[in-house]
Amino acid sequence: MSSLAQLADGACAVVTALPHSRGLAKRLIALGLTPGAEVCVLQNRGRGALIVEVHGARLALGRGQAERVTVKSTLSPPTPAGPVVVDE
């Protein structure tokens, strides 16, 4: 278990818990960050805000907020949510 803010660029994980603040949790949910959702980090420079991808959309997330989202790392990058994958 670690926080979303600890994931490196390109790493993916499953969200296990949201911040305790109900207001913030509800905003994150509406933007796709729910417990059980697969989240991939597109940009994490160790400081400042992160860019993550979840449910097919990109979000900018303040570091303070990312620190309060608990995740469980998945070993390899998963195939994304819509599982029909095209090979071109």
Next chain:
Amino acid sequence: MKQPDGFTLALAGQPNVGKSTVFNALTGLNQHVGNWPGKTVEQKTGRFTHLGYHVEIVDLPGTYSLTSGSEEERVARDYLIKERPDAVVAVVNAASLERNLYLVGELLMLPVPVVVGLNMVDVAESHGVHVEAWVLEAALGVPVVELVASKRRGLSELIDAATALVERPDSFKPNRPVIRAKHQPVLTEIEGLLAGRSPAGYPPDWLALKLLEGDADVAQLVKNASPESWEPIHSLLAGHEDAYLDIAGGRYDWVARMVRAAVARPRHGVTVVTDRIDRVATHPFWGLLVLLAVLGVLFWITYAAAGPAAGALSGVIAGEFSDLLRSLLEWAPGWFSGLVIDGVVRGAGTVLSFVPILVVFFAALGLLEDVGYMVRTAYVMDRYMHWMGLHGKSCMPLLLGFGCNVPAILGTRIIEERRARMLTMMLTPFVPCTGRLAVLAFLAPAFFGGAAAWAILALVGGNLVLLGLVGMGVNRFVFKGERSAFVMEMPLYHVPNARTIGMYVWRNTVAFIKKAGTLIVVVSAIVWVLSNIPGSDPSKSVLGVVGRFLEPAGALMGLGDWRLIVALLSSFVAKENSVATLGVLFGESGAAGVAGAGLAAKVAGVLTPAAAAAFLVVQMTFVPCVATVAAIRQESRSWRWTGANVALMMVAAVVLGVVVYQVGSLL
């Protein structure tokens, strides 16, 4: 229900789905923009005809869900439940379909049939995302129409589908999301407790679901409607406080089932256009350089393209147009033509001459917004905004402030937390608007000669430093360093659409003309009256007397000449007024913007270099103009906050003016 010759549609959708593009394409200029009654949420309604029907369309606020309790979300769902439009058109972005369908899942629980407009399929394809509309339609049980709204593709089919639903509402058989099995019993129990006692007009199953989601508004509603049934419901809910997580999870389970067969995405790790651009545009160092370069080009284009047009326009208004009016008003008494020409027309002229600059500025900003760059500025600036307890989103209205502070104040609506919004509002007037920049550009060459460009840069930079210091101070001492949460969608980059940018320019410019125009004209007339009674010698007028009274205070800043003080006072009406007032008081008649270098030189003649610097510093930081004050009052709904803002700037201006003059005189 459907009327014989017309019906009402509501347009719903999350932000960044091209909803306004759909709305504008359907209604053209046949739309009305106002506020929802009693709210600071924008309401857009419009009309069009389709297949012989008169269609009224209401654009609901763009929201990610109908749950988290922002004012926008309340407005949207109250409208759907209370006004019952004949159908909802839900616009979704094909490139982020999963997240977008979350809102559709919520809409399907309301008692209004839904049509889905699958928009931006072109942007999605260019990023390797392919959506089969008919597969999605089969899964949802809801009509799904492919759209490229920016090219007006699919709009007619979309309204065909909506019309078909309105004509035959019984044909609507959606596949609604269901709650996870774990919470089904408690939901049934709440429904039982509500049976026959739910507030009129609200579907009981929806009420039960919202109660379980911990919706405070719905709880209040049920409590008021039936106090006796509230007690058992309340104690039941106390044992399921985390149910909202499961309900949201269940909704995304439903979304996953809906898109399973319909969406094909590229393999993970494939670099799309947006990633390539963002590698530079959101980089902590390169991103900042890109932002500075973009701003540089923005200002260069604005002043290079619109500066001459603005000068010519104000020349025509102060010259030919005023002369024409003067000859038409020959019959009238002198005070009347004076009031009309020197008061009203000059005031209105000042406003109008700024329109070209604003149009170009808003067009450039609208372009940045439409391609998706504006949110990147918020991301890049986030780290620096934290110094003030703000986050990146505050950056966007502040940028708008360089054009005009009035739309910038309205633009703070994008900031969710009230605290962060109020602080951003307070900082906005420190951003030098085109009005102040014009005065600066007019006077600086005469004051500083060859060093004018550096002086302008230093003064603008000084304002931004002051903004930062005030922000840090207010955050530290008023808000005690509270942090606000930064969560924002980063849409994919896409090709800009001329129509969308055109509407952006149109709306912002109209807001400026309406707000500024009416106020400035009225106050200009008042200023003219005050500088002309009693008698026509300005130095003995009411305004002259006030100016003379303030001379000792002004002397501390090197501004011992009452005409300079009156010029600063008149900038309260509109920042650019300073120049016009100086024109009148220094006897350069026909003034406005065409006073020319002669006036600037005359003013420079009465000032020492230290006093000239003090004058410009005060001009740049003096109280917000009257239109901005009105906007702050309207948006903050607090006279105290508005008053504090004005007082803060006044004190800052005077203190800085004194310091600059006294220190400057020693050098």
